[in-house]
Amino acid sequence: MDDLFEEPSTTREEILQATHRALAEHGYADLTIKRIGDELEKSPSLVYHHYADKDDLVLSCLEAMLDRFEAQVSDDVVDPRKDLEQFLDLSFASDSSPDSRRFVTTLVELRSQACHDDGYRRHFTRSDRVFESYLATLLRAGIDQGTFRECDPDRVATTIFTTLVGAMVRRSTTEDATWLEDVRPELQTYLETRVYR
């Protein structure tokens, strides 16, 4: 799994890096401020100096991941179809590493906190908008370039993203993932009839 920062440059970034790794390795339930301190060979009080509690830390880590994603994408889309396919393939990757799969499961658990916690709710609202708007940007670029059909980019983007959220959740909460093998090609059929020229 990728590191959150290539080169953490502040103590806060070091702490978030360790949190990111701990979430992938141990999940949310087993994450403690002490464990983060131990990993950094620092005292828990240093972590508490920067973050109020475990959820403040986890939410800051999620926000940093989202910031990283936003920084990586460019408004200047060269090959929208390639970018769209790559995003879908990454989301559906069945050959992802155990750490990546565990991290997806952790994200599903964290999202469910948003059912009753305003902080997580705000984060996932922002997060969903970022991904939807990324997909809509790709669709708009394809329409402008004439390689995609005329369609409502926001409407198509939100439908694709909703299907991806469903896939993530189902993959983490059911025993078999054979159905997953069916969703990706069907989404491809949808794109070929609805989006690609």
Next chain:
Amino acid sequence: MDDLFEEPSTTREEILQATHRALAEHGYADLTIKRIGDELEKSPSLVYHHYADKDDLVLSCLEAMLDRFEAQVSDDVVDPRKDLEQFLDLSFASDSSPDSRRFVTTLVELRSQACHDDGYRRHFTRSDRVFESYLATLLRAGIDQGTFRECDPDRVATTIFTTLVGAMVRRSTTEDATWLEDVRPELQTYLETRVYR
């Protein structure tokens, strides 16, 4: 919200009925065996006589709901398009009662337990299969009647159902549901180009 049983005929059914109501009114976190006992004007020990613990009770309630759904659907499909539209409209209903919406949120929280609990994982595996197989039955009926195009019913069913799971989860975990208004019509466009003749 509908009752789980029209007329509970055993103590176990009475307990499940009360659990179903309590889950809709108070959610999972606030559900206690004592609260169920109180609601039935019986002692908690009576509930414990029938159910080992809270999760045994909640899982039995989820299973009873699924049994009720299975008993209601018929293999003899008269109007597959009408049944399919009705199922989608119910799933996307934005005018549902507060109790129904709270219950959907409770289901999202319970599903997330399946990330780390085998009992919930088994339930949601079975539950997903029941709904997928219902949708596939409708699709197969439409193809047989000649009103639906030739398509792979299982593949289309699992894709529709994955989108519905994503919609349920997003509705319960984000601040605005404006995007929801986009998913239902886009799913309709998909059905019209891919399924309906």
